[in-house]
Amino acid sequence: MSRYVDCHKRKQEKKLEFVRQYDEKYMELAFTVARGSEQSPRPLCLVCDQVLSNNAMKPSKLARHFHSKHGNLKGKPVKFFERLLIDMNNQKKQLKNMKTSEKSLLRGSYLISPQIAKTRKPYTIGEKLVKACILSAAEDFGR
Numbered sequence: 001m002s003r004y005v006d007c008h009k010r011k012q013e014k015k016l017e018f019v020r021q022y023d024e025k026y027m028e029l030a031f032t033v034a035r036g037s038e039q040s041p042r043p044l045c046l047v048c049d050q051v052l053s054n055n056a057m058k059p060s061k062l063a064r065h066f067h068s069k070h071g072n073l074k075g076k077p078v079k080f081f082e083r084l085l086i087d088m089n090n091q092k093k094q095l096k097n098m099k100t101s102e103k104s105l106l107r108g109s110y111l112i113s114p115q116i117a118k119t120r121k122p123y124t125i126g127e128k129l130v131k132a133c134i135l136s137a138a139e140d141f142g143r
């Protein structure tokens, strides 16, 4: 009995240690590796953005996802999926940049709004005067 338990335990430990790795062939099934999951790579579907578990990092499971959800893309060349990956990375970059610029815009308006309020001038002065001042100052800094 105790031998069975030991053996069973060992099996479980082995299972826990086993990490499936990404294979470039999975690109044919529209899968790449989800970012930040390098320790235990998780497959990311390039078509629907779904992230599967590391356990699903094997051809049968990836193929099942691909054929059941994206059967219409069957037979597409690998280049098609590589293009999806490039597009996805570009979109992420754009989103990241947008967030940073939106943050600085927001911070700018937090700094400026109270100043405008203090002058008791209409808020349109922000658009007409302050913005123009900031733009010319920023242009000068950029030199």
Ligand SMILES: [Zn+2]
Pocket: 045, 046, 047, 048, 049, 050, 065, 069, 070
């Ligand atoms: Zn998918």
